[in-house]
Amino acid sequence: MIQPLGVILAGGQATRMGGGDKGLLPLGNGTILGHVIDRFAPQVGSLALNANGDPTRFADLSLPVLADGIDGLAGPLAGVLAGLDWAAEKDATHIVTAAADTPFFPCDLVPQLILAADDADVGIALAATPDGRHPTFGLWPVALRDDLRTALQSGLRKVVQWTDRHGAATATFPDDAAFFNVNTPDDLAKAKAML
Template sequence: MKQPCAIILAGGRATRMGGGDKGLLPLGRGALLDHVIDRITPQVAATALNANGDPARLARFGLPVLADPVEGFAGPLAGVLAGMDWAARQGAETVVSVAADTPFFPCDLVPQLLLATEGMDVPLALAATPDGRHPTFGLWPVALRADLRAALEGGLRKVVQWTDAHGAATAMFPAAGDPFFNVNTPEDLARAQAMVAE
């Protein structure tokens, strides 16, 4: 299988952080997004951002900025679909999604997702820890993008509802160190700052 592309899901409304782009919040020497980009880029063939609104605000990252391809705030699956469409144009067979507010996700995320889908005709997998699945971290086959588009246009919004219907595999990661810790509140951001400082 060809190396996947990656889509960073940065389209959330960040209501608990007072609105705006969570990915632009300062963390360490850069922004939250810098940490996410640094983690995913070595694992994939190419990377893009999924965000709605004016893409110019994200220009400094030097990545393609893809808007949701369906109307209304359709949640992470719409960002996944944007990534699938873009990855298909790159000639990739799969795209990996990661969340823009989760700066410490595993450095072997992509290899483990690929491993989980070995032997599958249509490679689809979600990351998980013993606490449960992390549906914004997944491997998505571009071959299913028409199916996902139809599901979104039909009103489906829950990631696991769609992935379960397609028999998604699970890539299990240890819970130690809270690898999928995400920044939702000012307190979370303070915790992330302390983790970076360590």
């Protein structure tokens, strides 16, 4: 498999944080999103950011900003689809997604997802820990983008409902804390302590 492209999912509304872009909150010497980019960029061919609204707020990141192509805040799968459409334009075969509010995800995320998909001889793989699956961290084949578009247009919103239809593989990581995400002000304080 050719090195996949990376898509950071930042399309949520951050309601538990009071709104705005969680990824732009300060963490250490940078932002949450900066930590995500630092971990993700070395693992993929190139990076894009899935976010809705005014893309100029991310101008300093020098990343393509991909808006959802499905109306009505359709959730992470809409971000996956935006990434697959972007990857298709670049003749890529796969993308890997990561959440914009999860600054400590594994530095071997991409190779482990690829290995899991190859071992199971399937196109999709999701990250998991002993606590369960983390479906915003996944390997997605561009070949399934039309299937995903149809599913979203028919009202499907749950990631695992769609991935289970396609027999998604699982890449299991031993540390539950690796996928700690920042949803609340308390979570941000914990992230600062973890850093």
